Amino acid sequence: MELSNIERLPLSPNGDISIVNGTGSGSHKSNLSSRFVHDLAAECGFDLVGVASASPVPDFDRFRDWADRGLAGEMRYLTDHRAEIRGDLGRLLPGVRAVICTGTLYNGPEPHSTEFTDPERAWISRYAWGEDYHESIQAKLKVLGAKLKQLKGGEWRSCVDTAPLLERSLARQAGLGWIGKNTCLISQTAGSWFFLGEVLTTLELEPDSPPPDRCGTCTRCIDACPTTAIVPSAKGGFELDARRCIAYFTIELRSSIPEEFRVQTGNHIFGCDICQDVCPWNGRAATDAPPAREELFAPPLDRLAGISKSEFIHLFRGTAATRSKYNTFLRNIAIAMGNSGQAKYRQPLERLAVSDDPLVAEHARWAIGQLSAISAPKTTGPDENDKG
Ligand code: B12
Ligand code: SF4
Numbered sequence: 001m002e003l004s005n006i007e008r009l010p011l012s013p014n015g016d017i018s019i020v021n022g023t024g025s026g027s028h029k030s031n032l033s034s035r036f037v038h039d040l041a042a043e044c045g046f047d048l049v050g051v052a053s054a055s056p057v058p059d060f061d062r063f064r065d066w067a068d069r070g071l072a073g074e075m076r077y078l079t080d081h082r083a084e085i086r087g088d089l090g091r092l093l094p095g096v097r098a099v100i101c102t103g104t105l106y107n108g109p110e111p112h113s114t115e116f117t118d119p120e121r122a123w124i125s126r127y128a129w130g131e132d133y134h135e136s137i138q139a140k141l142k143v144l145g146a147k148l149k150q151l152k153g154g155e156w157r158s159c160v161d162t163a164p165l166l167e168r169s170l171a172r173q174a175g176l177g178w179i180g181k182n183t184c185l186i187s188q189t190a191g192s193w194f195f196l197g198e199v200l201t202t203l204e205l206e207p208d209s210p211p212p213d214r215c216g217t218c219t220r221c222i223d224a225c226p227t228t229a230i231v232p233s234a235k236g237g238f239e240l241d242a243r244r245c246i247a248y249f250t251i252e253l254r255s256s257i258p259e260e261f262r263v264q265t266g267n268h269i270f271g272c273d274i275c276q277d278v279c280p281w282n283g284r285a286a287t288d289a290p291p292a293r294e295e296l297f298a299p300p301l302d303r304l305a306g307i308s309k310s311e312f313i314h315l316f317r318g319t320a321a322t323r324s325k326y327n328t329f330l331r332n333i334a335i336a337m338g339n340s341g342q343a344k345y346r347q348p349l350e351r352l353a354v355s356d357d358p359l360v361a362e363h364a365r366w367a368i369g370q371l372s373a374i375s376a377p378k379t380t381g382p383d384e385n386d387k388g
């Protein structure tokens with residue numbers, strides 16, 4: 001890797017952030033250069049980095065409109081008083097002038113969900129197979145923020161899905177990628193298997209610019225989505241109707257999963273990767289993230305069927321899946337067993353069907369009904385007898 005600009009750039013003794021621009025031909029005063037920030041972030045272990053100007057917040061109207069139309073479902077943290085904060089970064093850090101957007105790759109060598117068809121195994125999303133990104137990325141962001149302050153001054157605040165911020169919009173502005181039709185941020189070099197994290201700063205930084213949209217005429221994600229959750233947006237491009245999305249059902253929704261979507265939920269028990277698994281830009285994504293924790297990669301339904309609360313806590317300790325609640329996890333397992341077509345899950349489902357938790361009991365009864373429908377002997381109707 002190229003030597004960091006930190007050593008090469010002159011540090012002003014009084015903390016003045018104006019520096020001689022190292023990238024231009026002449027010596028002119030400018031903002032803190034984009035190259036400086038890129039090198040500093042790379043030193044802190046980030047795979048992708050870019051800078052967005054802090055104002056105005058791009059796409060806030062798009063977000064507002066999406067939330068107003070109810071597409072956030074029951075995710076109240078997107079629709080309550082915190083919604084407005086997304087339009088004004090100054091409410092997160094007074095005097096903010098720039099946002100350093102970072103990406104951390106998480107794709108490992110394991111197969112995609114779309115390549116994995118064992119009916120006796122459940123699917124937990126790729127992003128939850130390892131260390132909780134909120135913790136690991138926050139730690140790196142704090143190092144970045146502290147180094148920046150030490151070298152150039154200014155106040156800073158770090159966020160990784162921990163503050164009301166339009167992370168994808170900002171990252172697009174910062175040049176990390178474009179918003180794909182699946183609504184994920186996609187990098188031409190890295191695909192979409194990466195987490196976003198930001199350092200807001202009061203320093204003036206040279207902004208990067210958004211890349212072109214490279215989805216072209218492709219519609220693979222839209223075609224593959226089992227619940228048709230990716231829909232055209234009146235504002236151009238596509239948007240996700242969370243009320244139809246398996247990731248929403250299995251991670252965020254605390255109540256009953258609508259019956260019309262239960263069969264399509266398949267074996268997903270935490271999140272959904274389908275619209276990224278089929279994306280051609282992920283076909284060549286790096287696979288050098290640490291391998292999945294073994295017990296989280298496609299766990300056998302047999303092992304999950306009778307999982308106790310303490311086993312559940314132990315299974316997900318230290319991962320992003322701690323967002324799951326015990327009763328909603330059992331709800332999801334019940335659906336996966338009902339969709340497995342395996343009569344042997346009738347017994348564990350019958351135990352869940354008498355659970356004290358009405359949510360779990362109702363989904364278990366539904367699942368038993370699914371298995372019964374498959375195993376019931378076919379009756380010969382009068383029409384068939386009449387044939388011939
Ligand atoms: C709520 C939420 C969800 C919800 C809703 C997702 C959604 N698409 O809105 C649910 C639970 C469904 C979800 C699922 C997932 N999520 Co999520 N989620 C979030 C969260 C907390 C807020 C997103 C939000 O504000 N949604 C509202 C919509 C309107 O906003 P948006 O999708 O960001 O779109 C904005 C821009 O992209 C832009 N925009 C959208 N379309 C277009 C089109 C054009 C042409 C233009 C110019 C702009 C534009 O305008 C929108 C408004 O600002 C963010 C973290 C954060 N604070 O941002 C993580 C985040 C988006 N999730 C993330 C991940 C990893 C996932 C999952 C992969 C997890 C999984 N495997 O199950 C899935 C992916 C599903 C999918 N296809 O999006 C990552 C995405 C990383 C990436 N590379 O994109 C984030 C950024 C978390 C992080 N810090 O890394 N998530
Ligand atoms: S995460 Fe799954 S359900 Fe949600 S939009 Fe993507 S493919 Fe559809």
Ligand code: SF4
Pocket residue numbers: 180181182183214215216217218219220221222275278279280281
């Ligand atoms: S699958 Fe195709 S349309 Fe969907 S995000 Fe990837 S490139 Fe874009």
